[in-house]
Amino acid sequence: MKKRPWKSSLTAIMLGAMIVQGGTAAWAAEPSTPTVVAPTVNYGLTKDIRAAIKSVAETPTATGSQLAVTVRLYNGGTAQNRVPEHELRVQTSSGISYTLKPSAGNKASLQPKEIAELVYYASVDSKEIGKIEGLSFVNVDLYAYPKVETTLLSMPTNQVWYGGTGSAALESIARTGWGQDFTIAGVNSGLTYKTVESSLQNTAAGRVAVVTVLVNNPGGGRETVPAFRMDAQSESKNYEGKRTEIAPVALAAGETTYIHYAIPVESGVTLTNLVVLSTDTFVPKDGGQPVELATAKLAINWPVDGASTAPEAYTIGKPISFNAQSKVIDKSTEVSLMELHLHENPGEGYKTAVAKFKLTNTSTTPTATPVFLTELTSKLGASYQGDRQTNVTSMLNPGLSYVVSYSYIVPQSEDSESFALKILDAKAAAPYTTTIAALQTDLQKEEADAPLSLYPFDLKINDISTSMQTTAQLTYTYKLRMDLSITQQENVVVDNNFSKLRFEIIDPAGRLVGAKDASFAGPNKLVSGVQMMDVSNFSTDQFSYPFTIHVYEIIETQNGTAKRLLKVIK
The missing domain is CATH 2.60.40.1240 (Immunoglobulin-like)
Incomplete structure (x- = not known):
């Protein structure tokens, strides 16, 4: 036909x-x-x-x-x-x-x-x-x-x-x-x-x-x-x-x-x-x-070098722009990167990077806390997956900000001063990830005498000293006397989910002889002024002086406790 x-x-x-x-x-x-x-x-x-x-x-x-x-x-x-x-x-x-x-x-x-x-x-x-x-x-x-x-x-x-x-x-x-x-x-x-x-x-x-x-x-x-x-x-x-x-x-x-x-x-x-x-x-x-x-x-x-979302130059503290089609971040939730630090970990054999994100509910009703993954990429193209803090509030109340931390374990040889930071969606293509935002930003550097940044807190250690007590069994326990100055940003919620400080007492032989964790929230939280801390969870039958105090920020993640060394005090 x-x-x-x-x-x-x-x-x-x-x-x-x-x-x-x-x-x-x-x-x-x-x-x-x-x-x-x-x-x-x-x-x-x-x-x-x-x-x-x-x-x-x-x-x-x-x-x-x-x-x-x-x-x-x-x-x-x-x-x-x-x-x-x-x-x-x-x-x-x-x-x-x-x-x-x-x-x-x-x-x-x-x-x-x-x-x-x-x-x-x-x-x-x-x-x-x-x-x-x-x-x-x-x-x-x-x-x-x-x-x-x-x-x-x-x-x-x-x-x-x-x-x-x-x-x-x-x-x-x-x-x-x-x-x-x-x-x-x-x-x-x-x-x-x-x-x-x-x-x-x-x-x-x-x-x-x-x-x-x-x-x-x-x-x-x-x-x-x-x-x-x-x-x-x-x-x-x-x-x-x-x-x-x-x-x-x-x-x-x-x-x-x-x-x-x-x-x-x-x-x-x-x-x-x-x-x-x-x-x-x-x-x-x-x-x-x-x-x-x-x-x-x-x-x-096929793209010769792969095709990924190109990182945009980013300034710490600015709201992040996400892909318009992404369903991970609610339109009323504003996300900002507030901190990105990289520190040594004495005795651990690796460095730790910590990124802190501020999540702000700009609406008038509670919204669900977004769940996303993150990844750091160095100047040589090495990528490090972030571990999200374990406990995060499930809802964001209107007009308030919350902090979510991510830690990254990187090799001692890592010397990049600028990283590409990807924010990843783990649901859209599950079990695989897709990029919803990519940032290029420099690591933050802290001056020796400047306050320590633990967003939303700024912490200055004015003085710290160690005292020793001997028990009837001839073992030694320790106390810390601290003079701190702490300031906090307004409208940022801090609860028991927030990271903590860990104080470790190290003797001249490099042995850990005492350690204590302290919180920024709760009845025994850290405050400005002079305070005493009983470091009695360790004891030893040897006494050696002088001591070195290591101050860490610690974050509980699914892969264990992540430590960020803040200061070494001798």
Whole structure:
């Protein structure tokens, strides 16, 4: 049957918009033209039913080749129409025709204005299929003798993906650069997409490439993100990806959101391409296992040095700007980095960095305390995962600020004076992380005689001394006499969750002979002025003088107690 002309140009426009992928649209923030191949052509299968090719793929297998075709049908009539009885055949350049099996899920009829996709599949024990040039709907009258075959519709296959590895396998599909807007050819959707971040993350199961994609709905109605896959490719191997979102993702008109793909890869592999593939499911009529059919639509150049959110120059104390689509931080919650210090830990063999964030509820009602991860990256690219303090208030009261601390264990050799600090979302692509903010900031340095900064406190040790007492058993215990000056920022809540001070008494041989923790909250909290502290949790039958006092800030984390050395007093 010949291609049927449209009855009018208006009908062509309306049907084309419905069964062919929607037109391109510009982003509000960064206008650009999405990458997309030529529109799919529609053909008349019957008087009311029109057909368009969604995907055609020829993929090598271990024993031969896999042929997969998906055709989209649209019933433009005003009544239910039956899909004519047919076989789906593909024709190759060598004149050979292959008959594909229909999926058990294919519809036999269409309601008025309904769109349906018919899936066909065949496994052929031959690696010499050749180039596919067309496909056809053929009606076979099995009751006639000899049998009568009638071609209902023939369609040229201008877009065929020939699966395989390496750049040669991508020659038949469109290509775009990282971070460029794109659409997915043949998929019945007007959504546009843009790759915004990639990261290689280590898990218990191995190394995983995590890709974040920004989805935009430029249309006038609600749309659900269609099923498609993203794979990574090296010069010699393909790595299959999987979307981390299990539930359907829907966008209202004008809305944007993120979706994520996790791609298990080998350690040390150099990735060259990200491949976008439409996916369909073939269900055998004999009750066998369903087969996922994937057809590559677009190749995206993998960024040479990875693609992560570039850190912005940051000033301590300023509110942090987060990704607009992030759902981790409530819009009424303001987050600021108030401290970033790096200190030695005598006798521990490593250094400790501590970052303190101020969380402020700017609304008039309580809000949940946001839970996020953090990561420090040095000038040489070494990354250190932060340990969040264990106990954090669950709710933020209006008009007040709360402090959440993170500690980082770094090697003694770390000498960076400036770090990139990433704030990570651990839920959006769980169990993987995505970046919601990235800052570049310098470490804070404290002068010898300046007050110690333990936000929201400034602490000055005016004087400190140690006294010793002997028991009847000839053991020694110790007391500390301290003269402190403490000032606190207003409207910042401090409770038992806040970090504490630890005073350690060290003898000339380097032995710990006494230690005591002191809190900034509670009935026995530290206050300005002179106070005595009984350091009696250690005792020894030896006495050695003089003593050195180490003053630490300690933070309880899931991985134990983190210590930040504040001052050494001799």
